[in-house]
Amino acid sequence: MTGALSGAGEEGSAAELPVSAAASGERSIAAGRSIRQAISGDGSVGMYAETALALPAEAYVLPAAAPEGxxxxxxxxxxxxxxxxxxxxxxxxxxxxxxxxxxxxxxxxxxxxxxxxxxxxxxxxxxxxxxxxxxxxxxxxxxxxxxxxxxxxxxxxxxxxxxxxxxxxxxxxxxxxxxxxxxxxxxxxxxxxxxxxxxxxxxxxxxxxxxxxxxxxxxxxxxLDVLPLPEAVRLFGRIHQAGQDDEVGVLCAELGCLPLAVEQAAAYCAEAGISAGRYRELLAAYPEELFAQSAEGTDRARTVARVWRVSLDRLADTPLAGRILGIIAWWAPDGIPRAYLDGLGSPIEVTEALRRLAAHSLVKLHDDATISVHRLVQAVARAESGGGHVAAAVLERNAPRRQGIDQELMWLAHMEALAGHADPVADTMDEAWLFNLGGHRYGSDRAQRAIELHERASVATERAQGPYGWATLLMRRNLARSHGYAGDHEHAVDLLEENLADYVRTFGPDHHRSFDARTELAKEVMKAGRVADARALAEQNAERAEEVLGEEHRTALEARAVWTDVSTQLALEGESVPAAEVACTIEELMAKAARTEGEDSDIFDKFHRQLATVREAAGDIPGAEALLEENIARRSRVYGATAWTTMLTRTTFVTFVWKQAADPDRARELAVALIADWKRLLGDGPYVRQLQQDFAALLDPPGV
Missing domain, CATH: 3.40.50.300 (P-loop containing nucleotide triphosphate hydrolases)
Incomplete structure (x- = not known):
């Protein structure tokens, strides 16, 4: 490539450059002034155009102050x-x-x-x-x-x-x-x-x-937390002034006083011309649809479901976070122990999942190792996850064993929440085992609720395993027991007799499950007041179980425990059964239970408690008192100082020291500590008030 410039030496100025340029040689280029025009040897022309931008003077300095307002x-x-x-x-x-x-x-x-x-x-x-x-x-x-x-x-x-x-x-x-x-x-x-x-x-x-x-x-x-209830009601009224019926407060509480949910509900009620009560009905039946709805003229991206979908999408790279949220969505919103989530991943995976959920404000992590989650977050997560069966299995696996009353009540709250959220028609064996365990936990304290839970467990189990599956028969047996807790002993006896016939038909008369069914029947016959019949049935069942299974088999020990229980009752009532003979039998059974099941087993504990009762029947008050103290100490060690069984034994012991041992000063000291512990665990509720009433004469004796 060649080019020629004329009239300019090495020191020529730009003004002295020629206006035009000519190229020589095929395809060569000549450069004109400022290279604005290029001409090739074959006559092609290239043009360069430049547009100048003139900025105003104020563009070069920052304003000294912002314009007003x-x-x-x-x-x-x-x-x-x-x-x-x-x-x-x-x-x-x-x-x-x-x-x-x-x-x-x-x-x-x-x-x-x-x-x-x-x-x-x-x-x-x-x-x-x-x-x-x-x-x-x-x-x-x-x-x-x-x-x-x-x-x-x-x-x-x-x-x-x-x-x-x-x-x-x-x-x-x-x-x-x-x-x-x-x-x-x-x-x-x-x-x-x-x-x-x-x-x-x-x-x-x-x-x-x-x-x-x-x-x-x-x-x-x-x-920032949710609104107090009165302010949530006031917010609802700002939007739907005609909607201030008695149900507004109830609706706001169900919405967890979340402002966006209250706004969404109020706007929807106003536009649809429905009451807060009707909105509650729709919410219970169609939560997923309602949380995604918005009134006309509002931002459709600002609905409860869509607002939280943004947070959930950001957790997509931590799948365990979404899984955990889908599980705890079925439980109570507060007091969720972090320990319940153990096993869902490694400790670091679970910790990381919870950290991310908390970082995005979907859950709160508390210093007492519990978790809380807003109930509407739960509702949206339930609608999306469908993880109720897993939530039931995880909760059943974490049922408190040998823990305090506070842990038991916390677990029952979560069980009840899941029972309310889950559709009974969709219950699987996961729910059946959970509700069966819940019925056991209530026992005689809330017998009617225990019946409802056992009935639900029985229906689900029969649907899953048929009318004669071993789990179905077990659930029916537990249902009968709950009727006995409710005081309907004759009905319980009838159900247990039918259940025993089904066990024998399914497993044979000498199967360990059939022996257990007879043991349960004998217990209920005794509670129905037919003590002699109960003793005969218990003795026959125990002798046959010992013959077939061996004297130290757990089933045989359980069968014999009913016989000693009936015999102890007869001794207490002054019947012909010698208390000393019964005590000797119980001591032998305790030794067998210690060898086969261990001294920390529930069957050993049962015999130990029976022995204290029969010592009392025999008039050996110091011996009975010593055994009761031993029983409290062992139950505190094995089950925990605040477990139901420990606390109930302490309550019995106060009465024993007061009435049988005739030591009101010591009984008063024990009663004060006992009531303080019950109040700490249960609050100032009906049980504590009844206990205070029962011990009123001890705590405030006349003339003191």
Whole structure:
């Protein structure tokens, strides 16, 4: 490639360059002035065109101050109610002078974070300028919001600079000024906004976020909870003024006083022309559909289901988090022991899943190693997961064994929640075993509820295993027992006789399950008052079981325990059965139980407790007292000091010391400690009040 230039030496100026140029040689190029025109040897012409952009003078300097009244906030904050404590916290935080101030309002989606921020910011328009709202869910959202702020500060730049340049200009202005407020709404990751805080060292930032963690060293977090019930009712009335019937409070409570859910329900009721009570009925029947509905004219993305879908989608890379949420959705919303989740993954996997759920405000983790979750999060998760069978199996596996009353009551609360959520028609063996165990836990304390649970377990088991499966017969036997706990002993006897016939027909007369069925029948015959019949049946059953299975087989020991129980009862009533003879038999049985089952077994414990009773029947009060003390000590060690069986034995012991041992001073001391422990476990409820009444003469004797 060659070219020729004339009239210019090495030191010639640009003004001296020729206006035109000629190329020589095929395909060669000649360059004209500033290379604006190129001509090839074959006559092709290339043109270069340049457009000059003249920026106004103000583009080169930052404005000294913002135009008056630069405000960008959501239009409607009229639905705001309450939150006095949180507003006061924000007022106090933003009065700090010097340095950047960043407050991060965090909480569950729909809990009212944005509404709180908008309301507080609207009250600050006289103190700050600009007051600028940016939806900052992603870095690009933040960049766009800052670019819009730059335009608001200098409208002339609207079409002159790129978005990146506008964003940088806004940041530079913020860095150089103070007395402004930026509200960054719905921040998904603290890392997205942290660089901005470093560049604006005198700024005021108010953040809303679902992220409960990750703000250390970045912002001061402010946790937002649901509304108190009266304020939730007031919010409902703001939207549906004609809807203030008696059911509004009940509905708001069922919605967990979550502001978004209350708003959604009120708007739907107003538009559909239905009452709060009717909405409750629809909610119970169609929760998934109702949580996804919105009234006309409202933001369809702001429904309960869709708001939480965003959080759930962010957990897709931690599948165990979604699985755990789908399980605890079937339990009570509060007091979920973290230990219940052991085994769903490795310890680190479970911990990480819970951390992520808590970080996105879908659950709360408490210092007492329990978890809580909003009931509407549960409702949405139930509708999506369908994990009720797994939740039942996990809960059954975690039934408290040898734990305190408080743990038992907590477990029963979760069992009852699952029973209420699950459709009985869809019950599988997972639910059957759970409800069977729940019926056992209630026993005589809530006998009618035990009957209902055992009936439900029986129906589910028969559906799964047929009318004569071993589990079906077991469930029927337990159902009969619960009728006995309710005091309907004759009906229980009838059911147990039918059940025994089914056992014998299915397994034969000498199968261990058939012996167990006779043992259960003998117990109930005794409770029905037919003591002689019970003793004859128990003795016949025990002798045959010992012959077939051996004297130290557990089934044989259980059968003999009924015989000793009946004999002890007869001795207490002064019948012809010698107490000393019964005591000798019980001691022999205790030795057998210790050898085969161990001294920590329930069968050994049963014989030990019987021996104390028969010593009392024989008039050996010191011996009976010593045995009862031993029994309390062992039950405290084996089952726990606050287990039902331990506490009930302590209650019996107070009466024994008071009445049989005639030692009111010691009994009074024991009673005071006992009642304090019962109150700590159960609160000041009916059982504690009845106990105080029973011991009133002991605690406040006449003349004292």
């Amino acid at each position: 630069v405000v960008n906030l959501p239009d409607d904050t009229t639905l705001f109610v309450g939150r006095e404590r949180e507003l006061a916290r924000l007022d106090e935080a933003f009065t700090v002078s010097g340095g950047v101030v960043v407050q991060a309002v965090h909480g569950l989606g729909g809990i009212g974070k944005s509404t709180l921020a908008a309301h507080w910011a609207a009250g600050g328009v006289r103190s700050y300028n600009p007051v600028w709202w940016i939806t900052a869910e992603t870095p690009s959202d933040l960049e766009a919001g800052l670019a819009d702020l730059a335009v608001a500060l200098q409208p002339v730049l609207r079409d002159l600079l790129s978005r990146e340049a506008l964003r940088e200009r806004a940041v530079q202005w913020l860095a150089a000024h103070e007395q402004w407020l930026l509200v960054l709404d719905n921040v998904s990751d603290p890392a997205h906004v942290k660089p901005l805080f470093g560049r604006a060292p005198r700024g005021r930032f108010l953040i809303t976020t679902r992220r409960a963690s990750g703000w250390h060293g970045i912002a001061e977090p402010l946790s």
